[in-house]
Amino acid sequence: MSIGxxxxxVGIPNTxxxxxTKKNATEERLKEVIQHNLNALENMIDYNSKQNIRLYRISxxxxxxxxxxxxxxxxGEIYGEDFRRIGKKIKNxxxxxxxxxxxxxxxxxxxxxVVERAIEDLRYHNxxxxxxxxDFTHKIVVHIGGVYGNKxxxxxxxxQTFRKLDxxxxxxxxxxxxxxxxxxxxxxxxxxxxxxxxxxxxLHHTANHQGDPKxxxxxxxxxxxxxxxxxxxxxxxxxxxxxxxxxxxxxKTIYIGPFLDFxxxxxxxxxxxxxxxKDKNISTIKINNALSIDKNIARLEKExxxxxxxxxxxxxxxxxxxRQLLKNKNEYPVIQFYQLIxxxxxxxxxEGNAVNAAQHVWGYLNDGAIxxxxxxxxxxxxxxxxxxxxxxxxxxxxxxxxxxxxKDYLIQSLYFY
DNA sequence: TGACGTCAAGATCCG
DNA sequence: CGGATCTTGACGTCA
Numbered sequence: 001m002s003i004g005x006x007x008x009x010v011g012i013p014n015t016x017x018x019x020x021t022k023k024n025a026t027e028e029r030l031k032e033v034i035q036h037n038l039n040a041l042e043n044m045i046d047y048n049s050k051q052n053i054r055l056y057r058i059s060x061x062x063x064x065x066x067x068x069x070x071x072x073x074x075x076g077e078i079y080g081e082d083f084r085r086i087g088k089k090i091k092n093x094x095x096x097x098x099x100x101x102x103x104x105x106x107x108x109x110x111x112x113x114v115v116e117r118a119i120e121d122l123r124y125h126n127x128x129x130x131x132x133x134x135d136f137t138h139k140i141v142v143h144i145g146g147v148y149g150n151k152x153x154x155x156x157x158x159x160q161t162f163r164k165l166d167x168x169x170x171x172x173x174x175x176x177x178x179x180x181x182x183x184x185x186x187x188x189x190x191x192x193x194x195x196x197x198x199x200x201x202x203l204h205h206t207a208n209h210q211g212d213p214k215x216x217x218x219x220x221x222x223x224x225x226x227x228x229x230x231x232x233x234x235x236x237x238x239x240x241x242x243x244x245x246x247x248x249x250x251x252k253t254i255y256i257g258p259f260l261d262f263x264x265x266x267x268x269x270x271x272x273x274x275x276x277x278k279d280k281n282i283s284t285i286k287i288n289n290a291l292s293i294d295k296n297i298a299r300l301e302k303e304x305x306x307x308x309x310x311x312x313x314x315x316x317x318x319x320x321x322x323r324q325l326l327k328n329k330n331e332y333p334v335i336q337f338y339q340l341i342x343x344x345x346x347x348x349x350x351e352g353n354a355v356n357a358a359q360h361v362w363g364y365l366n367d368g369a370i371x372x373x374x375x376x377x378x379x380x381x382x383x384x385x386x387x388x389x390x391x392x393x394x395x396x397x398x399x400x401x402x403x404x405x406x407k408d409y410l411i412q413s414l415y416f417y
Numbered sequence: 418t419g420a421c422g423t424c425a426a427g428a429t430c431c432g
Numbered sequence: 433c434g435g436a437t438c439t440t441g442a443c444g445t446c447a
Contacts, residue, residue: 008424019425021441061424065442103422104443114444146445180421180446393436 002096002233002272003287004055005280011306011417012281015044020064030064030073037062038082045086049093053284055235055272057098060125067117067124076131087132096232096272097134099125100141108145108158115161126169136171137232141199144175144182144190151181155190162194171230174199176237179207179248184219191226198223201237202262203276207248217265224268232272238262239276250276253345254283256290256338263291282414286338295332307341309415313357315344355385358394361415365398368405373397 009015017040018033041062048056065071076083090097105121106114125140147154162170175191176199177184184198184205191198200223202216220236227234239250240258254277263269277283289299304326312319318340325333325340362377369377380397383389395416402410 017425019441021426024426102443103445106444109444111444117443148445390436396435 001270001291002054003284003291004053004057004096004272004274005284006057006100006274006276007059007061007280009044009047009281010279011412011414012044012047013411015040015047017059017061019061022065022070025065025070027073030071031078033064034062034073034075034079035082037064038079038086042082042086042089045089045093045095047281048095049089051281051285052288053281054094055096055098055274057100057274058128060099060101062128063124066128067121076127080131083128083131084133087134090132090134090138096138097129098139098141098235098274099128101125103143105142106145107142107161108154110148110157119161119165122165122169122173126166126172129172130168136168136230138172139174139197139231139235140169140172141174141176143178144187147181151186155186158190159193162196170194170196174231174235176201177204177208179204181208183208183210183212184223185212188223188226191223197226197228197231197234199235199237201239201276203239203241203248203250204237206241215265216262217267220271221267224271233270234268235272235274237274237276250278252278253342254279254287255342256286256335259287260290260335290334290338292334295334297326297329297332300332300334300337301326303337305409306412306414309357309361309413311341311344312360313354313415314347314349316353316356318344349391351385354391355381357415358384358391358398361398361402361410361413364407364410365401365405369401373401 008017017037020029020033041058044056048054060066063071063075066075089095101118101121105118107118107122109115109118122140122142129138129140144158145154162173165173173194174197175187175194177187178201182190184200187198200216200220205216205219220234224234238254238259240255241247242249242251254275273287275283275287285303289303292299304322308319308322311322322337322340325336358381366374376397377394380389380394384391384394399411399416
Protein backbone atom coordinates (compact mmCIF):
# COMPACT_ATOMS: atom_id res chain seq x y z
CA MET A 1 0.00 0.00 0.00
CA SER A 2 1.09 3.54 -0.68
CA ILE A 3 -0.23 6.67 0.98
CA GLY A 4 0.03 9.96 -0.89
CA UNK A 5 -0.91 13.62 -1.11
CA UNK A 6 -1.83 16.15 -3.75
CA UNK A 7 0.14 18.83 -5.54
CA UNK A 8 1.81 20.90 -2.81
CA UNK A 9 4.09 20.35 0.14
CA VAL A 10 3.94 22.09 3.50
CA GLY A 11 7.18 23.34 4.97
CA ILE A 12 9.58 22.00 2.34
CA PRO A 13 11.93 24.59 0.83
CA ASN A 14 12.00 25.26 -2.93
CA THR A 15 8.86 23.36 -3.83
CA UNK A 16 6.53 26.28 -4.56
CA UNK A 17 4.85 26.57 -7.95
CA UNK A 18 4.59 29.83 -9.83
CA UNK A 19 1.86 30.92 -12.21
CA UNK A 20 1.37 33.53 -14.92
CA THR A 21 -1.69 35.59 -15.74
CA LYS A 22 -2.89 35.64 -19.34
CA LYS A 23 -1.84 39.21 -20.01
CA ASN A 24 1.72 38.54 -18.84
CA ALA A 25 2.10 35.19 -20.58
CA THR A 26 4.98 36.08 -22.89
CA GLU A 27 7.25 33.29 -24.13
CA GLU A 28 10.02 34.60 -21.94
CA ARG A 29 7.92 34.68 -18.79
CA LEU A 30 6.41 31.26 -19.55
CA LYS A 31 9.88 29.76 -19.98
CA GLU A 32 11.02 31.15 -16.64
CA VAL A 33 7.98 29.82 -14.83
CA ILE A 34 8.08 26.38 -16.46
CA GLN A 35 11.74 25.97 -15.57
CA HIS A 36 11.01 27.08 -12.03
CA ASN A 37 8.06 24.69 -11.70
CA LEU A 38 9.95 21.70 -13.08
CA ASN A 39 12.67 22.39 -10.58
CA ALA A 40 10.07 22.57 -7.79
CA LEU A 41 8.53 19.31 -9.00
CA GLU A 42 11.90 17.60 -9.01
CA ASN A 43 12.47 18.78 -5.44
CA MET A 44 9.10 17.36 -4.43
CA ILE A 45 9.91 14.05 -6.11
CA ASP A 46 13.26 13.95 -4.31
CA TYR A 47 11.56 14.77 -1.02
CA ASN A 48 8.92 12.07 -1.55
CA SER A 49 11.57 9.48 -2.39
CA LYS A 50 13.58 10.36 0.67
CA GLN A 51 10.52 10.27 2.94
CA ASN A 52 9.30 7.02 1.42
CA ILE A 53 6.12 8.69 0.19
CA ARG A 54 5.30 6.57 -2.85
CA LEU A 55 2.11 8.18 -4.08
CA TYR A 56 1.87 11.74 -5.31
CA ARG A 57 -0.46 13.85 -7.46
CA ILE A 58 1.29 16.35 -9.72
CA SER A 59 -0.38 19.75 -9.95
CA UNK A 60 -2.13 20.56 -13.22
CA UNK A 61 -0.57 24.02 -12.92
CA UNK A 62 2.89 22.61 -13.68
CA UNK A 63 2.91 24.15 -17.17
CA UNK A 64 1.00 27.46 -17.21
CA UNK A 65 -1.64 27.42 -19.96
CA UNK A 66 -0.38 23.96 -20.85
CA UNK A 67 -3.50 23.15 -22.85
CA UNK A 68 -4.26 26.64 -24.10
CA UNK A 69 -3.24 28.46 -27.30
CA UNK A 70 -1.89 31.16 -24.97
CA UNK A 71 1.18 28.95 -24.50
CA UNK A 72 2.78 28.41 -27.91
CA UNK A 73 6.04 27.00 -26.57
CA UNK A 74 7.06 23.52 -27.60
CA UNK A 75 7.64 22.78 -23.92
CA GLY A 76 7.74 19.03 -24.40
CA GLU A 77 10.95 19.39 -26.41
CA ILE A 78 12.45 22.41 -24.68
CA TYR A 79 12.30 20.68 -21.31
CA GLY A 80 12.54 17.12 -22.64
CA GLU A 81 15.63 16.38 -20.63
CA ASP A 82 14.11 17.67 -17.40
CA PHE A 83 11.00 15.55 -17.96
CA ARG A 84 13.02 12.42 -18.68
CA ARG A 85 15.22 12.96 -15.64
CA ILE A 86 12.21 13.45 -13.36
CA GLY A 87 10.53 10.43 -14.96
CA LYS A 88 13.59 8.33 -14.25
CA LYS A 89 13.50 9.34 -10.60
CA ILE A 90 9.83 8.38 -10.44
CA LYS A 91 10.61 4.95 -11.92
CA ASN A 92 13.81 4.31 -10.00
CA UNK A 93 12.22 5.16 -6.67
CA UNK A 94 9.07 3.20 -7.41
CA UNK A 95 6.85 6.27 -7.09
CA UNK A 96 3.36 6.40 -8.55
CA UNK A 97 2.15 9.77 -9.76
CA UNK A 98 -1.18 10.99 -11.05
CA UNK A 99 -3.01 14.03 -12.33
CA UNK A 100 -6.45 15.30 -11.40
CA UNK A 101 -7.75 18.01 -13.75
CA UNK A 102 -10.29 20.09 -11.84
CA UNK A 103 -14.01 20.68 -12.08
CA UNK A 104 -13.51 22.82 -15.18
CA UNK A 105 -12.41 19.98 -17.41
CA UNK A 106 -15.75 18.66 -18.59
CA UNK A 107 -15.89 15.88 -21.14
CA UNK A 108 -19.68 15.54 -21.26
CA UNK A 109 -20.67 19.14 -21.86
CA UNK A 110 -23.31 19.76 -24.54
CA UNK A 111 -21.09 22.62 -25.74
CA UNK A 112 -18.63 21.29 -28.29
CA UNK A 113 -16.07 24.01 -27.57
CA VAL A 114 -16.03 23.04 -23.88
CA VAL A 115 -15.52 19.39 -24.83
CA GLU A 116 -12.75 20.31 -27.27
CA ARG A 117 -10.92 22.22 -24.54
CA ALA A 118 -11.41 19.32 -22.13
CA ILE A 119 -9.86 16.91 -24.64
CA GLU A 120 -6.96 19.32 -25.18
CA ASP A 121 -6.54 19.42 -21.42
CA LEU A 122 -6.31 15.62 -21.22
CA ARG A 123 -3.76 15.69 -24.05
CA TYR A 124 -1.73 18.18 -22.03
CA HIS A 125 -1.72 15.97 -18.93
CA ASN A 126 -0.96 12.84 -20.91
CA UNK A 127 1.84 14.58 -22.78
CA UNK A 128 3.65 15.35 -19.54
CA UNK A 129 3.50 11.70 -18.56
CA UNK A 130 4.71 10.66 -22.02
CA UNK A 131 7.57 13.14 -21.78
CA UNK A 132 8.47 11.53 -18.47
CA UNK A 133 8.28 8.11 -20.15
CA UNK A 134 6.18 6.62 -17.38
CA ASP A 135 3.71 3.79 -17.95
CA PHE A 136 -0.08 3.55 -17.73
CA THR A 137 -0.16 2.78 -14.01
CA HIS A 138 0.32 6.56 -13.65
CA LYS A 139 -3.24 7.81 -14.02
CA ILE A 140 -5.34 10.85 -14.88
CA VAL A 141 -8.45 11.17 -12.69
CA VAL A 142 -11.53 13.06 -13.85
CA HIS A 143 -15.11 13.56 -12.75
CA ILE A 144 -17.96 12.84 -15.13
CA GLY A 145 -19.12 16.45 -15.48
CA GLY A 146 -22.53 18.11 -15.52
CA VAL A 147 -26.06 16.70 -15.74
CA TYR A 148 -27.76 19.44 -17.81
CA GLY A 149 -31.24 18.34 -16.79
CA ASN A 150 -30.89 14.83 -18.23
CA LYS A 151 -28.44 12.49 -16.58
CA UNK A 152 -28.98 9.62 -18.98
CA UNK A 153 -28.10 11.78 -21.97
CA UNK A 154 -25.18 13.35 -20.10
CA UNK A 155 -23.78 9.89 -19.35
CA UNK A 156 -24.19 8.89 -22.99
CA UNK A 157 -22.23 11.95 -24.07
CA UNK A 158 -19.42 11.07 -21.66
CA UNK A 159 -19.15 7.58 -23.12
CA GLN A 160 -19.27 8.85 -26.71
CA THR A 161 -16.57 11.41 -26.03
CA PHE A 162 -14.45 8.81 -24.26
CA ARG A 163 -14.56 6.58 -27.35
CA LYS A 164 -13.06 9.38 -29.44
CA LEU A 165 -10.07 9.96 -27.15
CA ASP A 166 -6.51 9.06 -28.17
CA UNK A 167 -5.60 5.54 -27.07
CA UNK A 168 -2.88 6.57 -24.57
CA UNK A 169 -5.38 8.84 -22.84
CA UNK A 170 -7.91 6.02 -22.72
CA UNK A 171 -5.22 3.91 -21.08
CA UNK A 172 -4.65 6.51 -18.37
CA UNK A 173 -8.11 7.84 -17.68
CA UNK A 174 -9.90 6.85 -14.49
CA UNK A 175 -13.16 8.28 -13.16
CA UNK A 176 -14.30 9.36 -9.71
CA UNK A 177 -17.63 9.79 -7.94
CA UNK A 178 -18.37 13.43 -7.07
CA UNK A 179 -20.13 15.09 -4.15
CA UNK A 180 -23.27 16.31 -5.96
CA UNK A 181 -24.10 14.75 -9.28
CA UNK A 182 -22.58 11.35 -10.04
CA UNK A 183 -22.71 8.67 -7.36
CA UNK A 184 -20.30 5.75 -7.25
CA UNK A 185 -23.05 3.64 -8.77
CA UNK A 186 -23.41 6.04 -11.71
CA UNK A 187 -19.65 6.08 -12.19
CA UNK A 188 -19.43 2.28 -12.07
CA UNK A 189 -21.94 2.02 -14.89
CA UNK A 190 -19.94 4.47 -17.01
CA UNK A 191 -16.69 2.70 -16.15
CA UNK A 192 -18.07 -0.59 -17.39
CA UNK A 193 -19.16 0.96 -20.67
CA UNK A 194 -15.70 2.51 -21.14
CA UNK A 195 -13.71 -0.36 -19.59
CA UNK A 196 -11.80 1.96 -17.28
CA UNK A 197 -11.15 1.96 -13.51
CA UNK A 198 -13.13 3.79 -10.85
CA UNK A 199 -11.64 5.86 -8.03
CA UNK A 200 -13.83 5.70 -4.94
CA UNK A 201 -13.84 8.93 -2.93
CA UNK A 202 -15.20 8.28 0.55
CA LEU A 203 -16.18 11.86 1.42
CA HIS A 204 -17.87 12.46 -1.91
CA HIS A 205 -19.74 9.25 -1.29
CA THR A 206 -20.90 10.44 2.13
CA ALA A 207 -22.14 13.67 0.56
CA ASN A 208 -23.76 11.92 -2.39
CA HIS A 209 -25.03 8.41 -1.87
CA GLN A 210 -28.77 8.99 -2.22
CA GLY A 211 -29.91 6.75 0.60
CA ASP A 212 -27.63 3.90 -0.39
CA PRO A 213 -27.00 1.89 2.80
CA LYS A 214 -23.89 0.03 1.62
CA UNK A 215 -20.59 0.64 3.40
CA UNK A 216 -17.47 2.31 2.08
CA UNK A 217 -15.73 -1.05 2.28
CA UNK A 218 -18.45 -2.57 0.10
CA UNK A 219 -17.93 0.00 -2.64
CA UNK A 220 -14.16 -0.18 -2.45
CA UNK A 221 -14.38 -3.91 -3.02
CA UNK A 222 -16.97 -3.44 -5.75
CA UNK A 223 -14.95 -0.92 -7.77
CA UNK A 224 -11.82 -3.05 -7.36
CA UNK A 225 -13.12 -5.17 -10.24
CA UNK A 226 -12.62 -2.25 -12.61
CA UNK A 227 -8.85 -2.25 -12.05
CA UNK A 228 -6.92 -4.40 -14.52
CA UNK A 229 -3.32 -5.60 -14.48
CA UNK A 230 -2.11 -2.73 -16.69
CA UNK A 231 -3.75 -0.15 -14.39
CA UNK A 232 -1.67 -1.05 -11.35
CA UNK A 233 -3.01 -1.14 -7.82
CA UNK A 234 -6.49 0.10 -7.05
CA UNK A 235 -6.50 3.68 -5.86
CA UNK A 236 -8.98 5.47 -3.61
CA UNK A 237 -9.33 9.03 -2.39
CA UNK A 238 -9.68 9.48 1.34
CA UNK A 239 -10.60 12.52 3.40
CA UNK A 240 -12.49 13.35 6.57
CA UNK A 241 -15.47 15.63 7.15
CA UNK A 242 -14.66 18.86 8.97
CA UNK A 243 -17.15 19.11 11.82
CA UNK A 244 -19.40 22.18 11.75
CA UNK A 245 -18.51 22.90 8.15
CA UNK A 246 -20.41 22.29 4.92
CA UNK A 247 -20.96 18.61 4.07
CA UNK A 248 -18.01 17.62 1.91
CA UNK A 249 -15.58 20.16 3.39
CA UNK A 250 -12.47 18.31 4.45
CA UNK A 251 -10.37 18.56 7.59
CA LYS A 252 -7.04 20.34 7.90
CA THR A 253 -5.33 17.16 8.94
CA ILE A 254 -6.15 13.46 8.76
CA TYR A 255 -7.08 12.34 12.27
CA ILE A 256 -5.27 9.14 13.06
CA GLY A 257 -8.10 7.45 14.99
CA PRO A 258 -10.81 7.68 12.33
CA PHE A 259 -8.27 6.80 9.64
CA LEU A 260 -7.31 3.57 11.39
CA ASP A 261 -11.01 2.74 11.84
CA PHE A 262 -11.39 3.14 8.07
CA UNK A 263 -8.22 1.21 7.36
CA UNK A 264 -9.38 -1.77 9.41
CA UNK A 265 -12.53 -2.09 7.30
CA UNK A 266 -10.57 -2.31 4.04
CA UNK A 267 -11.12 -5.58 2.19
CA UNK A 268 -7.61 -5.31 0.75
CA UNK A 269 -4.97 -3.21 2.52
CA UNK A 270 -2.57 -3.32 -0.43
CA UNK A 271 -4.47 -0.56 -2.30
CA UNK A 272 -3.16 2.99 -2.76
CA UNK A 273 -4.76 5.79 -0.75
CA UNK A 274 -4.59 9.41 -1.84
CA UNK A 275 -5.21 11.75 1.09
CA UNK A 276 -7.10 14.91 0.21
CA UNK A 277 -6.25 17.25 3.02
CA LYS A 278 -4.83 20.70 3.70
CA ASP A 279 -1.68 19.63 5.48
CA LYS A 280 -0.60 17.38 2.58
CA ASN A 281 2.75 15.65 3.26
CA ILE A 282 2.31 16.21 7.01
CA SER A 283 -0.69 13.87 7.16
CA THR A 284 0.97 11.46 4.75
CA ILE A 285 3.94 10.99 7.05
CA LYS A 286 1.58 10.63 10.00
CA ILE A 287 -0.30 7.79 8.32
CA ASN A 288 2.90 6.14 7.07
CA ASN A 289 4.19 6.16 10.64
CA ALA A 290 0.89 4.76 11.90
CA LEU A 291 1.05 1.85 9.45
CA SER A 292 4.81 1.28 9.54
CA ILE A 293 6.12 -2.20 10.22
CA ASP A 294 9.29 -0.59 11.52
CA LYS A 295 8.14 0.54 14.95
CA ASN A 296 11.18 2.51 15.97
CA ILE A 297 10.55 5.47 18.24
CA ALA A 298 13.18 7.42 16.29
CA ARG A 299 10.45 7.99 13.70
CA LEU A 300 8.36 9.81 16.27
CA GLU A 301 11.30 11.73 17.67
CA LYS A 302 12.02 13.01 14.19
CA GLU A 303 8.41 14.11 13.86
CA UNK A 304 8.49 15.70 17.29
CA UNK A 305 11.37 17.92 16.24
CA UNK A 306 9.09 19.49 13.63
CA UNK A 307 5.95 19.69 15.72
CA UNK A 308 7.24 20.70 19.13
CA UNK A 309 7.06 24.51 18.96
CA UNK A 310 3.70 24.39 17.23
CA UNK A 311 2.43 22.23 20.09
CA UNK A 312 4.09 24.38 22.73
CA UNK A 313 2.28 27.41 21.34
CA UNK A 314 -1.09 25.71 21.59
CA UNK A 315 -0.79 23.56 24.69
CA UNK A 316 2.13 23.43 27.14
CA UNK A 317 0.29 20.55 28.85
CA UNK A 318 0.33 18.39 25.74
CA UNK A 319 3.92 19.45 25.08
CA UNK A 320 4.94 18.00 28.43
CA UNK A 321 2.75 14.92 27.97
CA UNK A 322 4.44 14.14 24.65
CA ARG A 323 7.90 14.57 26.17
CA GLN A 324 6.94 12.01 28.80
CA LEU A 325 5.47 9.72 26.17
CA LEU A 326 8.70 9.64 24.17
CA LYS A 327 10.90 8.77 27.15
CA ASN A 328 10.57 5.01 26.88
CA LYS A 329 12.72 4.18 23.87
CA ASN A 330 11.38 0.63 23.57
CA GLU A 331 7.81 1.70 22.88
CA TYR A 332 6.18 3.00 19.73
CA PRO A 333 3.17 4.99 21.01
CA VAL A 334 2.26 6.33 17.60
CA ILE A 335 -1.46 6.76 18.17
CA GLN A 336 -1.22 8.58 21.51
CA PHE A 337 1.60 10.71 20.09
CA TYR A 338 -0.41 12.01 17.17
CA GLN A 339 -3.61 12.30 19.17
CA LEU A 340 -1.89 14.59 21.65
CA ILE A 341 -0.65 16.69 18.72
CA UNK A 342 -4.09 16.76 17.09
CA UNK A 343 -5.70 17.81 20.36
CA UNK A 344 -3.17 20.59 20.84
CA UNK A 345 -3.57 21.89 17.30
CA UNK A 346 -7.35 22.05 17.72
CA UNK A 347 -6.97 24.29 20.77
CA UNK A 348 -7.54 28.01 20.35
CA UNK A 349 -4.38 30.03 20.84
CA UNK A 350 -3.89 31.67 24.24
CA GLU A 351 -1.76 34.78 24.13
CA GLY A 352 0.48 33.76 27.03
CA ASN A 353 1.26 30.39 25.45
CA ALA A 354 2.00 31.98 22.09
CA VAL A 355 4.36 34.49 23.68
CA ASN A 356 6.07 31.71 25.59
CA ALA A 357 6.59 29.65 22.44
CA ALA A 358 7.87 32.66 20.49
CA GLN A 359 10.39 33.42 23.25
CA HIS A 360 11.43 29.78 23.25
CA VAL A 361 12.18 29.92 19.52
CA TRP A 362 13.86 33.30 19.98
CA GLY A 363 16.21 31.60 22.44
CA TYR A 364 17.87 29.84 19.49
CA LEU A 365 18.26 33.07 17.53
CA ASN A 366 19.10 35.65 20.18
CA ASP A 367 22.86 35.11 20.18
CA GLY A 368 23.15 35.41 16.42
CA ALA A 369 20.90 38.47 16.14
CA ILE A 370 22.08 42.05 15.73
CA UNK A 371 20.73 44.89 17.89
CA UNK A 372 18.11 46.07 15.40
CA UNK A 373 16.79 42.51 15.07
CA UNK A 374 16.57 42.19 18.84
CA UNK A 375 14.64 45.45 19.05
CA UNK A 376 12.35 44.36 16.20
CA UNK A 377 11.56 41.11 18.00
CA UNK A 378 10.71 42.91 21.25
CA UNK A 379 8.62 45.44 19.36
CA UNK A 380 6.69 42.79 17.42
CA UNK A 381 6.07 40.74 20.54
CA UNK A 382 4.92 43.73 22.60
CA UNK A 383 2.57 44.74 19.82
CA UNK A 384 1.09 41.28 19.71
CA UNK A 385 0.61 41.35 23.48
CA UNK A 386 -1.18 44.70 23.28
CA UNK A 387 -3.42 43.51 20.44
CA UNK A 388 -1.76 45.98 18.11
CA UNK A 389 0.12 43.44 16.04
CA UNK A 390 -0.29 39.92 14.77
CA UNK A 391 1.36 36.73 15.85
CA UNK A 392 2.02 36.13 12.15
CA UNK A 393 4.37 39.12 12.09
CA UNK A 394 6.34 37.74 15.03
CA UNK A 395 6.61 34.32 13.39
CA UNK A 396 7.60 35.72 10.00
CA UNK A 397 10.42 37.63 11.62
CA UNK A 398 11.59 34.54 13.48
CA UNK A 399 11.54 32.48 10.28
CA UNK A 400 13.53 35.14 8.44
CA UNK A 401 16.14 35.10 11.20
CA UNK A 402 16.24 31.30 11.23
CA UNK A 403 16.92 31.37 7.50
CA UNK A 404 19.55 34.07 7.85
CA UNK A 405 21.31 32.11 10.58
CA UNK A 406 20.82 28.84 8.66
CA LYS A 407 19.16 27.15 11.63
CA ASP A 408 17.86 24.17 9.67
CA TYR A 409 16.38 22.68 12.80
CA LEU A 410 14.08 25.68 13.13
CA ILE A 411 13.38 26.22 9.44
CA GLN A 412 11.84 22.74 9.24
CA SER A 413 9.55 23.49 12.18
CA LEU A 414 5.81 23.38 11.57
CA TYR A 415 5.58 26.27 14.03
CA PHE A 416 5.93 28.61 11.06
CA TYR A 417 3.12 27.11 8.92
C1' DT B 418 -24.97 36.45 -10.49
C1' DG B 419 -22.75 34.07 -6.68
C1' DA B 420 -20.97 29.74 -5.05
C1' DC B 421 -18.04 26.10 -5.67
C1' DG B 422 -12.20 25.14 -5.07
C1' DT B 423 -7.62 26.60 -5.38
C1' DC B 424 -3.55 29.26 -4.66
C1' DA B 425 -0.36 32.55 -6.53
C1' DA B 426 -0.22 37.05 -8.90
C1' DG B 427 -1.40 41.55 -8.66
C1' DA B 428 -3.00 45.54 -6.24
C1' DT B 429 -3.25 48.26 -2.42
C1' DC B 430 -2.40 49.65 2.15
C1' DC B 431 0.66 50.71 6.04
C1' DG B 432 4.55 52.38 8.67
C1' DC C 433 10.57 51.00 0.12
C1' DG C 434 9.47 46.54 2.13
C1' DG C 435 6.20 43.89 4.20
C1' DA C 436 1.45 42.71 5.23
C1' DT C 437 -3.11 42.17 3.60
C1' DC C 438 -6.77 42.38 0.17
C1' DT C 439 -8.61 41.22 -4.35
C1' DT C 440 -8.34 39.04 -8.76
C1' DG C 441 -7.72 35.45 -12.06
C1' DA C 442 -8.95 31.08 -14.61
C1' DC C 443 -11.92 27.49 -15.44
C1' DG C 444 -17.71 25.38 -16.16
C1' DT C 445 -21.97 24.25 -14.01
C1' DC C 446 -25.80 24.84 -11.09
C1' DA C 447 -29.16 27.17 -8.17
